Amino acid sequence: MGFEVWPEAIELGELFNEHGYELALVGGPVRDLLLQRPSHDLDFCTSARPEEFEPILRKWGHGFWDMGRKFGTLGAMKRRADGSEIGVEVTTYRRDTYDPDSRKPEVNYGDSLEGDLSRRDFTVNAMALRVPQCEFVDPFNGANDLNKKILRTPVDPAQSFDDDPLRMMRAVRFVAQLGFRIEPETAEAITRMVDRIEIVSAERVRDELTKLLLSDNPRAGLEALVESGLADIVLPELPALQLELDEHHRHKDVFEHTLMVLDRAIALETGPDGPVPRPDLTLRLAALMHDVGKPKTRRFEPGGKVSFHRHDLVGAKLTRKRLKALRFDHHLIEDVSDLVALHLRFHGYIDEPWTDSAVRRYVRDAGHLYHRLNRLTRADATTQNKRKARMFSEAMDDMEARVIELKKREDIDAIRPDLNGNEIIEILGVEPGPIVGEAYRHMLEFRLDHGPAEHDEAEAELRRWYAERSAQ
Structure with a gap:
């Protein structure tokens, strides 16, 4: 393949290889590599268990984190010579099973890279690059779909969306972000299964919608959101x-x-x-x-x-x-x-x-x-x-x-009356209370109508208003 791989990926791959473990760059970074798009974080999967590769990751990088440990994921940062940083996350090969009433997977470790790729959302994200040898792995023809700008699931779309309904929102987001179209069988499955999105938390739907809106072409994604029927549930006003x-x-x-x-x-x-x-x-x-x-x-x-x-x-x-x-x-x-x-x-x-x-x-x-x-x-x-x-x-x-x-x-960005509350109390000789607020609001209107006034002019207006109000 004609592309330049991140040196950090090669370096990490060599360390895993020395310990007898497989390591592969997966998902978005591989897709972005083929699209020649920048990728600021690298995702890997490995044959090693978290407790096995944790020492490698800690020694290689800094800023180690393990919030995803229960899902088999650990992360670290790597500081480059130019002072910039790159983040990496490494996950043990997985084969997930899902509760039909929840999108949270029950994590079961897998034993092969191909099996791990089969559980991913779309073929364009189910490609991998074994490191350090730079062997390209594409069991579901993701590169071909990438070339044709097609979104298709690696397995039967009904099964994929039933397992994780958020993938339907990710599909319309990728339409906006990548300029892709959803393959007909996949699009039909989304339309049939839109009700499944209701088990997904509002926060995760919000995050996908936000990414869609912040993309270069949100129009295409919003049209797909409406055409699929997803908008009827997540954004019915549209x-x-x-x-x-x-x-x-x-x-x-x-x-x-x-x-x-x-x-x-x-x-x-x-x-x-x-x-x-x-x-x-x-x-x-x-x-x-x-x-x-x-x-x-x-x-x-x-x-x-x-x-x-x-x-x-x-x-x-x-x-x-x-x-x-x-x-x-x-x-x-x-x-x-x-x-x-x-x-x-x-x-x-x-x-x-x-x-x-x-x-x-x-x-x-x-x-x-x-x-x-x-x-x-x-x-x-x-x-x-x-x-x-x-x-x-x-x-x-x-x-x-x-x-x-x-x-x-004048300072029209922060318009205030020419007299503050204490000055109003002193001039009118009143106690703090509703009358002060009423006077303050009147002087604000006076300021908006006439612009900034000298203190004597503002005081005269306040006394005029108070006398008129008292006479009522």
Whole structure:
């Protein structure tokens, strides 16, 4: 085979060989080697038992870990001459059996490399490279499938997915990550067996969905997720966007529009030093979920028009509920839900440019999501009308330029009243309590409306408001 193998793999193979044990590089690293893709961690399997190869691994590397000991897996890091590190995991040959009500395997050690490869998810991951001799092992024609960009299971797909239903999610993830297609018999098995995904923990489904979304081409994976029927269980809001079009096509295919918005949002991600570095899970999830409120809010109006009133707020609630069910991080859930709730906020600017007060409120409400919200808003403008598209883009450019100018004059990223709580208490001569909070909120509104004020001006406004309130 015409490829250069990691020197660390050869070195480790020689050590195992000296002790009379077999060692083979397996799975993703072998696939990536053939695809000439970088691989930062190396996976191996061996004829040795963990207690037998543990001393070898400890002596060879550093940072030894054994969290997977009960599955026959031990790991270590190796520091290279240039200061970089590479991680390795070594697992004893296995032949797993599964409880049909769980995806956790009962680990039984195997006695051959070929037997170990047969229990892997897809043929493209069931290839191995024996080290140090660099003998390529491919009992299920994975290299041929790799060349044809096909995903196929080494054994009967029904058996494979019944053993480990998470493999169905991995299939659609690989469609996105590798640009592969699922072989027809394998795809049919997924469609027949989608209900099996319900025994998989939400966290593992979330992890696969995250990897899919962070890939170079999430659209293909999401289409496969919906076509397979998996989305009906793990992300039902997505297939629900496939609304039936009315006969006159007066509204867009929301599912297709969503995928287009996702593509456009990804194109607007920035470099590592930009405000929204690629890949950005928050922006991509927001683009995916921004219109999930439309099916529940669709109304057919007189004259054949279709409306989706308040779909932004309804969508934010649905987004929060779904991401919680998938066990996403609390902060991510709040950020994505807020972006969905705010994604229509800018649209009024096009008809009539906002006052400085309105711009300040937009920036305040967006908070740390300001740059993501602007990118989501731009991505959502998918009109084919060139004049409308140009007007929208120019309006967005204008608003962003105004924000930059305002920032030169005042701190609009963290707008606070010109008077703090203690100053309000001292000026009004009141005790701490609800009145102070009420006054604080009024002074915040005053700051948003008029910009920063001198202390005397702010004090005069506070006294005016308090006198007016007391007279009521």
